[in-house]
Amino acid sequence: MTGMASTVRTPAAPARPTGRPTGRPKRRWGATVFGVVVLCVMLFPLYWMVNTALQPESGLLEVDPFPHSLDLSGFRSAVTDQGRNLLTSLAVALGAVVICLAVSAPAAYGLAQFRLRGTRTIVFGTLITQMVPGIVIANALYSAYVDMGLVNSYAGLMLADASLGIPFAIVLMRSFMVAIPREVIEAAEVDGAGRLRTFVRVVLPMSRNSLITAGLFSFLYAWSDFMFALTLNTTDDVKPITLGIYQYIGAHVGDWGSVMAASVLSAIPAAVLLVLSQKYIAAGITGGSVK
Amino acid sequence: MSTTTASSAAGPALPATRAAKAPKPPNPARTRLRRRLAQWGFIAPAVIFMALFFGYPLVRNIVMSFQDYSPSTFFTGRSPFNGTANWSSVFNDELFGKALWHTILFTVGSLIGQFCIGLGLAVFFSRRFPLNGILRSLILLPWLVPMVVSGVVWRRILDQDTGVLNSFLGTIGLGGDTPWLTSTGMALFSVVLVNIWIGIPFNMVILYGGLQEVPKELYEAASLDGASAWRAFRSITLPMLRPVITVVLVLGFMSTVKVLDLILALTDGGPADSTQTLGTLTYQNSFVQLDFGAGAVVGNILILISAVFAVFYLRANRNEGK
Numbered sequence: 001m002t003g004m005a006s007t008v009r010t011p012a013a014p015a016r017p018t019g020r021p022t023g024r025p026k027r028r029w030g031a032t033v034f035g036v037v038v039l040c041v042m043l044f045p046l047y048w049m050v051n052t053a054l055q056p057e058s059g060l061l062e063v064d065p066f067p068h069s070l071d072l073s074g075f076r077s078a079v080t081d082q083g084r085n086l087l088t089s090l091a092v093a094l095g096a097v098v099i100c101l102a103v104s105a106p107a108a109y110g111l112a113q114f115r116l117r118g119t120r121t122i123v124f125g126t127l128i129t130q131m132v133p134g135i136v137i138a139n140a141l142y143s144a145y146v147d148m149g150l151v152n153s154y155a156g157l158m159l160a161d162a163s164l165g166i167p168f169a170i171v172l173m174r175s176f177m178v179a180i181p182r183e184v185i186e187a188a189e190v191d192g193a194g195r196l197r198t199f200v201r202v203v204l205p206m207s208r209n210s211l212i213t214a215g216l217f218s219f220l221y222a223w224s225d226f227m228f229a230l231t232l233n234t235t236d237d238v239k240p241i242t243l244g245i246y247q248y249i250g251a252h253v254g255d256w257g258s259v260m261a262a263s264v265l266s267a268i269p270a271a272v273l274l275v276l277s278q279k280y281i282a283a284g285i286t287g288g289s290v291k
Numbered sequence: 292m293s294t295t296t297a298s299s300a301a302g303p304a305l306p307a308t309r310a311a312k313a314p315k316p317p318n319p320a321r322t323r324l325r326r327r328l329a330q331w332g333f334i335a336p337a338v339i340f341m342a343l344f345f346g347y348p349l350v351r352n353i354v355m356s357f358q359d360y361s362p363s364t365f366f367t368g369r370s371p372f373n374g375t376a377n378w379s380s381v382f383n384d385e386l387f388g389k390a391l392w393h394t395i396l397f398t399v400g401s402l403i404g405q406f407c408i409g410l411g412l413a414v415f416f417s418r419r420f421p422l423n424g425i426l427r428s429l430i431l432l433p434w435l436v437p438m439v440v441s442g443v444v445w446r447r448i449l450d451q452d453t454g455v456l457n458s459f460l461g462t463i464g465l466g467g468d469t470p471w472l473t474s475t476g477m478a479l480f481s482v483v484l485v486n487i488w489i490g491i492p493f494n495m496v497i498l499y500g501g502l503q504e505v506p507k508e509l510y511e512a513a514s515l516d517g518a519s520a521w522r523a524f525r526s527i528t529l530p531m532l533r534p535v536i537t538v539v540l541v542l543g544f545m546s547t548v549k550v551l552d553l554i555l556a557l558t559d560g561g562p563a564d565s566t567q568t569l570g571t572l573t574y575q576n577s578f579v580q581l582d583f584g585a586g587a588v589v590g591n592i593l594i595l596i597s598a599v600f601a602v603f604y605l606r607a608n609r610n611e612g613k
Contacts (some may be wrong), residue, residue, distance in 0.1 A: 029421065031423075035426040039430055042430050043433070049444045104337055106337070107338075110334040114330040122338060124410070128601055129341055135570055139352055139576075140587075142577070144351070151515040163344040166340060170337060193331075226555075241437075242439045245440060246556060263444060274429070276437055276530065280533055285431075
């Protein structure tokens with residue numbers, strides 16, 4: 001705010017900063033320093049996770065602030081014990097993304113562009129479903145899954161995890177597809193393209209960004225899911241990494257090195273996605289929630 | 292709407308006489324119906340999916356809360372209706388009152404902490420300085436890491452004897468012997484603290500987005516009038532942000548009230564049920580004690596609480612849209 005004031009009062013200002021055309025670089029770097037401090041505090045737990053993972057078996061000891069001698073045994077046992085669960089998570093999350101996009105992209109298009117009766121009600125319903133607590137869904141779903149033989153199955157978990165992303169994906173993509181000009185779609189249909197072709201050839205490419213954002217978030221939701229993994233599985237057949245880590249702390253409280261190494265491995269997708277696609281993530285957090 | 296009725300009224304009357312001449316008259320009512328059906332084909336899968344994964348559980352949960360489930364139900368398949376027995380047993384259990392109270396403390400405490408710090412950071416990052424963008428996006432990381440993982444990491448940090456928080460506090464002479472997660476007095480407080488940490492990025496990003504929409508001229512005008520930064524914040528920023536603030540708080544509420552992963556990873560609801568909330572109680576009833584009827588009762592109450600806030604959310608959303 002003070003920065004703003006000096007810009008406004010430039011007529012009086014030139015006397016002071018002569019010879020320094022760039023303005024106020026010193027104060028700006030001060031803000032950067034403060035920003036770095038905030039970041040360090042916020043990311044400290046994640047640093048600690050990596051740090052603990054790299055230290056020798058340290059269950060009953062305090063952890064050194066830095067990993068002096070790198071010890072990869074934690075990672076070795078994490079990969080041995082949890083490698084399969086990581087792959088399970090990957091398969092389930094990718095499956096959930098496919099289901100999520102296949103169901104929600106056409107719906108988003110339909111709700112954005114067709115003037116059908118009931119559209120408002122469906123959009124309304126979509127917003128409401130985002131409010132239903134997951135444990136309530138799991139509660140009812142469990143007995144239905146038992147009846148349908150979907151407990152302990154990849155398909156069952158993929159479907160349940162897809163439900164975490166679908167309302168969000170519909171809302172997000174719809175708000176994007178509303179902006180596609182009607183003329184573009186009509187032009188494609190006049191050229192003889194069928195409705196489905198128009199959707200695949202014209203609408204989807206134009207909505208690329210929102211598709212990526214929706215896919216990204218449904219992946220993260222499914223990857224982070226713990227509740228469905230916990231409640232819809234009674235055996236170890238389908239065990240995602242989140243469930244694996246949770247059972248790990250029950251069984252290996254002493255072996256924090258391995259637990260933390262498994263945690264690091266499970267956090268890697270989030271870190272990679274953040275680096276590769278920050279703009280989609282920021283867009284997803286704001287776009288999906290505000291509109 | 293009006294065009295639809297007009298054409299359908301005129302449609303059958305007119306072509307009836309000409310039908311003989313034209314070899315194949317396109318029936319407008321039928322093509323329209325076909326188009327409608329094709330259009331609904333796009334939406335139908337999503338509607339069916341949501342009916343199965345949201346509608347069905349909502350209804351089923353209400354029915355289940357009046358049924359008698361026991362571990363043997365899963366062998367016999369029998370779950371007879373038992374009136375309001377589940378409801379009265381849940382309400383008579385003092386754990387329910389405790390869990391409700393913990394849920395309130397957890398939710399309100401988390402929201403206040405997340406929102407205040409998130410808003411502070413959003414205002415801070417609205418200034419221009421080098422590396423702003425990179426720092427701002429890296430702060431998102433805690434929000435993206437699976438909640439169970441965050442819980443496990445914090446469980447290590449908060450360990451009474453070997454955790455880094457206590458050894459740090461000991462080093463700077465501030466005790467260092469706090470039983471963060473193992474005493475009934477501290478555990479809920481610690482869980483709230485961790486949840487605040489998780490929620491800060493989300494609050495920050497949305498509020499930051501809202502701040503970018505506030506017209507800069509307002510601040511220029513205010514500073515010309517000699518308003519202090521604090522005054523400008525109170526009289527410009529807060530009022531202009533109000534719709535965004537409503538959305539942030541309601542969404543924060545919805546995601547906090549149902550938190551399960553974090554609490555299970557940090558404390559498993561203990562010690563002595565001191566971090567048991569409605570979410571964990573639903574889980575305990577259904578999946579640990581296999582009394583799905585009792586779980587459904589607590590779940591329904593959770594839905595009821597969420598529904599009240601859903602109304603707020605939809606209000607805020609409507610104002611936003613139009």
